Amino acid sequence: QVQLVESGGGLVQAGGSLRLSCTCSGCIFSIFDMGWYRQAPGKQRELVAVITRGGSTNYADSVEGRFTISRDNAKNTVYLQMNSLKPEDTDVYYCNADLKIRGGANYWGKGTLVTVSS
Secondary structure (H helix, E strand, O other), X not given: OOEEEEEOOEEEEOOXXXXXXXXXXXXXXXHOEEEEEEEOOOOOOEEEEEEOOOOOEEEOXXXXXXXXXXXXXXXXXXXXXXXXXXXXXXXXXXXXXXXXXXXXXXXXXXXXXXXXXX
16 A cells, blocks of 8 residues: 655745655656645645656745755655745645556555745
């Protein structure tokens, strides 16, 4: 059974940094595209960043240049380094694992809260 567990959220002042981690258990991590999404209450979940199984990355315009997504296949872990945080980055951040081959599959973590104070 595939499980995604996020960690690293918390409270930080504007301008600060946090690093989120998401570890996948029960999966062949290297064949998944991994992504970070975020969602505020009453709003739709939005893509923050994605890293494909080949290592290509893509970012939302709102975080480009401030956030960096990376993966360590040996540790079954994807990271989101968040710098120059702004109050509008406050959200619950969710890890996503997307398999586009072998019939496809999609999994979500339970989320980790990031709060940026002004």
